[in-house]
Amino acid sequence: MSTSQTTTTEHHSALAHQFDSMAQQQDASTFGMWVFLLTELMMFGGLFAAYLIYRLKYYEAFVAGSTSISVNWGFINTLVLIGSSLTMAMAVYEAQKGNRRWQVNYIILTMILGVVFLGVKAKEYYDKYDECHIPGSVIGKGFDAIGGCDVKNPKLGNIMEEIRDRGNKNGHPVPEPSAKQTAQQTEIFFSFYFAMTGLHAFHMIIGLGLMTWLLLRANRGEFGPAYYTPVELGGLYWHFVDIVWIFLFPLLYLINRTGAK
Amino acid sequence: MASNSSHSHPTPMLYLVIFGCLVAGTVLTYLAATWEMGIFNPIVALAIACTKATLVVLFFMHVRYSTRLTQVTISAGIFWLFILITLSLSDYLSRNLFSR
Numbered sequence: 468m469s470t471s472q473t474t475t476t477e478h479h480s481a482l483a484h485q486f487d488s489m490a491q492q493q494d495a496s497t498f499g500m501w502v503f504l505l506t507e508l509m510m511f512g513g514l515f516a517a518y519l520i521y522r523l524k525y526y527e528a529f530v531a532g533s534t535s536i537s538v539n540w541g542f543i544n545t546l547v548l549i550g551s552s553l554t555m556a557m558a559v560y561e562a563q564k565g566n567r568r569w570q571v572n573y574i575i576l577t578m579i580l581g582v583v584f585l586g587v588k589a590k591e592y593y594d595k596y597d598e599c600h601i602p603g604s605v606i607g608k609g610f611d612a613i614g615g616c617d618v619k620n621p622k623l624g625n626i627m628e629e630i631r632d633r634g635n636k637n638g639h640p641v642p643e644p645s646a647k648q649t650a651q652q653t654e655i656f657f658s659f660y661f662a663m664t665g666l667h668a669f670h671m672i673i674g675l676g677l678m679t680w681l682l683l684r685a686n687r688g689e690f691g692p693a694y695y696t697p698v699e700l701g702g703l704y705w706h707f708v709d710i711v712w713i714f715l716f717p718l719l720y721l722i723n724r725t726g727a728k
Numbered sequence: 729m730a731s732n733s734s735h736s737h738p739t740p741m742l743y744l745v746i747f748g749c750l751v752a753g754t755v756l757t758y759l760a761a762t763w764e765m766g767i768f769n770p771i772v773a774l775a776i777a778c779t780k781a782t783l784v785v786l787f788f789m790h791v792r793y794s795t796r797l798t799q800v801t802i803s804a805g806i807f808w809l810f811i812l813i814t815l816s817l818s819d820y821l822s823r824n825l826f827s828r
Contacts, residue, residue: 494795494797494798497794497795497798498795498797498798498801501798501801501802501805502801505801505802505805505808508805508806508809509805509808509809509812512809512812512813513812515813516812516813516816516817519813519816519817520816520817520820523817523820523821524820538758542754542758545754546751546754549747549750549751549754550747552747552750552784552788553743553744553746553747553788555788556743556787556788557740557743559737560737560740560743563737699790702788702789703789706784706785706788706789707789709784709788710781710784710785713750713777713780713781713784714774714777714781716754716757716777717757717761717773717774717776717777718773721757721758721761721773722761722770723761723769724758724761724762725761725762725763725764
């Protein structure tokens with residue numbers, strides 16, 4: 468444990484007067500950041516709990532909705548985000564060593580991967596817009612999972628047809644009324660899909676803002692072995708957002724993919 | 729220098745190993761979803777996701793090297809999430825238990 472005597476040897480400009488040492492200050496900051504992240508955990512946790520309850524109640528509709536989103540894009544985005552966590556961890560490592568050039572490079576790499584993630588997400592959202600799978604009647608032509616959204620291509624986004632095709636393939640034909648009902652219930656799945664991925668994407672945008680701020684400070688050479696707390700805490704935020712996606716990917720994209728070869 | 733435990737961080741080599749584990753977990757979770765395992769599909773998917781999250785928390789987020797206070801606080805938060813989910817689900821799952 469540090470004692471008050473150690474303050475005579477450590478005299479950093481970033482040391483706030485209420486702390487004995489830089490180490491104590493960093494421990495306090497890390498603790499505070501974690502308390503904030505736990506409130507974030509509660510916010511996402513509420514959404515996850517609601518998701519699980521509705522998934523149990525409308526399982527068939529959740530499978531149908533989940534199957535209609537692109538697992539390839541979700542898979543690529545998972546790898547992109549895990550990669551950005553690696554570069555973020557490396558940025559903290561280089562900041563701690565006081566290596567200005569490489570911490571700047573790693574922060575830029577993290578930001579590029581974050582932008583790629585959001586780009587892929589935008590493409591996925593646009594596909595759902597095209598297929599009329601956005602809940603409600605405000606955006607596009609309104610929610611429609613039983614065809615009629617695109618007159619030229621009635622197959623586009625027709626979840627009812629997909630449910631019946633899959634049933635016939637498995638030898639369990641689904642009668643049209645129940646296929647239609649399940650297709651209409653996928654609106655609940657898509658509400659969760661957009662709420663959860665939307666809140667996550669919003670956190671990514673905030674994360675990119677934080678990265679911009681860190682980039683400017685790192686470029687000025689403000690961080691070194693004695694003081695790198697902002698990079699460390701920015702990293703905690705970035706990794707937290709990564710963890711949320713680690714749960715979103717299997718829960719939204721992979722409910723049941725046994726039909727995929 | 730202060731010998732505080734929060735100041736010893738992992739090496740880039742360890743970060744690469746963790747990254748490799750996370751990529752392997754992502755591939756595994758996709759493959760697991762393509763096998764018919766009935767009730768075990770969501771259990772396996774969540775078990776893999778929890779393992780990946782634990783790796784990120786312990787190593788990328790340095791919790792393994794954090795102070796005891798931080799570690800206990802995080803555990804309490806995760807325990808609270810566990811209460812939120814299990815008690816909510818035990819309510820919704822048991823509602824029609826005796827009305828058949």
